Amino acid sequence: MEKKKNKLQSPIFEISITGSYYSLLLPLEIIQPFLEKNIKRVKAKAMFEGKELFFHAALQKRNGNYYMMFGKRYQKQLGIFPNDYFQLQFFEDDSKYGVEVPEELEAVFGSDHSALKIFEALTDGAKRGLIYAISRYATSQTRIDKSLVLCENLKRGVTDRRQMLKPF
Template identity: 65%
Template structure:
């Protein structure tokens, strides 16, 4: 499995992104891995997340939003450690057990879900992941399944009853 060395970095610019060294990302880019699993460490805390390596204005970067910053306990310009790993997950994001169980129980909805773009699938999974309560995750996934089968594709409408 491809992995980067551990390197130090800080949140810069708009305070939601990381500017990445070409040396660090080059092995991933050469193998056409645009998405990575990342492990960030700061003062005894550890955070694992999935992210996309993007090239913007000639620089490689990745989003590192306030939610991750808060969870890791860092502020802009704090230096923390980061390491990338090849992302071997199916969707480029961790899938909640509740989501997977509901999808496996509804083949028609699963087929429709699988026909969506990778980015749309990740977005829907992220939406479910944000719910803390297990029953809410189940309920929202059931609603998603019903709306997919009804032909709704607008992400803003997929979680409405």
């Protein structure tokens, strides 16, 4: 039997949105164990008034403090307004790209190994950006269509990320 590796997780803590950039000022005592393991991307769970939201995030250092973006989309999903306090918890992110890959994109890459090889050569940030772009489409069929366009554009040598999901 394979032994399951213990994943790092933070305690649940209270936080509110700070500043105009939808960022959260993170308590050092909460994120220190992640920083000690050189973990800069986490899976987060936000909780507010009985609602929960899981998402991936980066721990960003600015002016000696650590922040995390918490955009309007997440705030709207949970019904959070500026100055509201909500609960947050971090987990060690064991995903391959630091974000959940839509199953449609995985399936298309599974059938197009040359496009996957090109995708794997992109920077981690570029990969995440493209994955986010695909995952934001509402319907499965649109995610499939955009995944196919992405693969063709990768093989055609398109390097401008703004053009990657546009039909050729």
